[in-house]
Amino acid sequence: MAEIKVDVSGETCPVPLVETRKALRKAETGDVVEVTGTHPASKKEIPMAVKALGLELIDVEEQDGVWMLRIRK
Amino acid sequence: MDKATIIVHSGDMDKLYSALIIANGALSMGMEASLYFTFWGLERLVKGKLEKGALSAMNMLGLGKWMVKRRMKATNVASLEKLLQDLKELGGKIIACEMTMEIMGIKREDLREDLIDEYGAVGSYIQEARDSSITLFI
Numbered sequence: 001m002a003e004i005k006v007d008v009s010g011e012t013c014p015v016p017l018v019e020t021r022k023a024l025r026k027a028e029t030g031d032v033v034e035v036t037g038t039h040p041a042s043k044k045e046i047p048m049a050v051k052a053l054g055l056e057l058i059d060v061e062e063q064d065g066v067w068m069l070r071i072r073k
Numbered sequence: 074m075d076k077a078t079i080i081v082h083s084g085d086m087d088k089l090y091s092a093l094i095i096a097n098g099a100l101s102m103g104m105e106a107s108l109y110f111t112f113w114g115l116e117r118l119v120k121g122k123l124e125k126g127a128l129s130a131m132n133m134l135g136l137g138k139w140m141v142k143r144r145m146k147a148t149n150v151a152s153l154e155k156l157l158q159d160l161k162e163l164g165g166k167i168i169a170c171e172m173t174m175e176i177m178g179i180k181r182e183d184l185r186e187d188l189i190d191e192y193g194a195v196g197s198y199i200q201e202a203r204d205s206s207i208t209l210f211i
Contacts, residue, residue, distance in 0.1 A: 011151075012150060013094065022159070
């Protein structure tokens with residue numbers, strides 16, 4: 001199982017959401033996609049997308065305005 | 074599956090951004106998305122014309138567009154081209170209005186055929202819209 005890293009730091013709407021979805025489409029079942037970014041709304045909207053897609057949000061961390069989400073496909 | 078169907082009627086830059094951001098958002102959140110390009114919206118899919126639209130209904134002789142584009146660059150907003158490429162990668166569908174093509178004398182080879190999935194009329198739109206939980210006219 002691979003760990004895929006997506007860095008969308010400095011990107012704004014809708015890029016963090018779109019890049020997350022693109023990575024999730026390419027991932028295999030069981031892979032973990034780790035998304036790092038700074039766009040505030042995406043930190044709460046990517047988890048909404050994860051739920052809608054029926055995937056698992058492993059954890060969310062934030063430090064100094066940089067958040068990191070880990071998603072299992 | 075849930076679907077968003079959007080009529081892209083305006084060729085203004087601000088409205089094109091709204092349509093493409095919403096469609097990409099829908100795809101990213103697990104919905105399908107279909108965009109029906111008609112009138113001034115379809116004109117933006119003519120080769121080389123994607124970025125040639127007015128800023129908005131409040132264009133101020135082009136000055137507003139220049140300022141807003143500069144601010145958009147500073148804010149790192151994605152280009153319309155990137156949003157279209159993302160839309161295609163995520164499985165979004167683009168339908169071109171054949172009546173607009175006849176009225177404006179646009180041939181298929183004049184259009185960005187790399188982006189267009191179907192050429193259709195009102196029936197194509199209704200078929201898409203009748204199964205959609207989100208329908209918008211932009």
